[in-house]
Amino acid sequence: MEWDWSAVSDFMPHFWDGLLVTLQILVLGSLISFALGLVWALLMRVPTRWVTWPVGAVTEFVRNTPLLVQLFFLFYVLPEWGVTFSALTTGVFAIGLHYSTYTMQVYRAGIEAVPVGQWEAATALNLPLRRTWTAVILPQAVRRVVPALGNYVISMLKDTPLLMAITVLEMLGEARLFSQQNFQFTEPLTVIGFAFIVISYLASLALRALERRLVH
């Protein structure tokens, strides 16, 4: 079999479309997982079982069922109940929700790692609970967990092709479509393989830079 550069150049317009969608999923999915994970982590600290029990049950359920099943469920079952979103919106929400059940554990560890003396100092200074969280605890907790959150971003990148299953044309979707129409598989799959490596590498560089900035 031979490498065909013209297949590469034919694929490139589709590649850029797919890349844009992949990056959209990654950025929006990450933001949702960071925000929602923090919400879960904070709700789990509310001192009543009426909150922690349902939140614990839901997040445990989401964490322990496959993302692919969740994608299918949200895409095919929700419309039967009259709730319809575009494939991309559904996919971004599903991946963000799925990963939020991991980031919540990262946040929890970060919050628990803040020394108890910080809470005591906040009490001694009479800081309101809300201010204690926003000015003292969370800034220290988040700083500690940036590396761990970053690992989940890379992990999420590698899960973005799952959205192909619900008709989202991200990079793998574009490559498959192109392959089926032109019977050329090697070139488009190789191109997107490289693209995944480059994106993860750039993302890890960005994270390391962010870590360095947060240390000071």
Added chain:
Amino acid sequence: MSTDTHAPFDKKPESPRGNGELIRLEQVTKRFGNHTVLDHLDFSVDAGKHVTLIGPSGSGKTTILRLLMTLLKPDEGTITVDGEQLFPAPEKQVREVRKKIGMVFQQFNLFPNMTVLRNITEAPVTVLGMSKDAAEERARELLEMVGLTDHVDKHPAQLSGGQQQRVAIARALAMRPQVLLLDEVTSALDPELVAGVLDVLRDIARSTDITMLCVTHEMNFARDISDQVLMFDQGRIIEAGAPEKIFSEPEHDRTREFLSAVL
């Protein structure tokens, strides 16, 4: 809140109670599991007095400070500060009464994510509603008093332990408490840094009328600043008196044993 920020300390006008009782613990019991740390303790401190709590570790000294700071709740008994009940009391009242109390910790507990200046201004601005400018002006005065004017914009991690503890003292004083609780404030310091911190505290003891409750193993310091020394053993006060008396002619055998071990 007074807007006069020129004096580093409030020379408070005589309260209606005069130099009367500021802190009162009545029949306070605190248990951790099966271990009774404080056993129906009665104990009071008059306004403006400097009281040092001594005794072997585990005898309940630190527990008293932590109860007063509301970091712990007693199992039984009542705690009153300046005529207002601190325990038992509704949360809103606790917040009000707690404003009268400041604490300095063994491990400093500065906020590492804030500069020195912001460590000191955070609570005056968010709790007392001081303007940022007024809070910063007062913070600078306090930093001058503890000898750290060059370090306002640094973060705690850039300071030595002794410097951090002096910032912590300034931070507690910025809230203008009536009572300052000092919980083994030099125990975590390298020996050569202890003197600087104790000098600052001597200065505060001499130049202000703040009430001090001090748990320390620095007996010379205790002798210098204290109006009264309380000897604790197994959750009870076994001996109380002026420092000259306690340190020179203790009555109780346990006090003699303890002092010969630490002096």
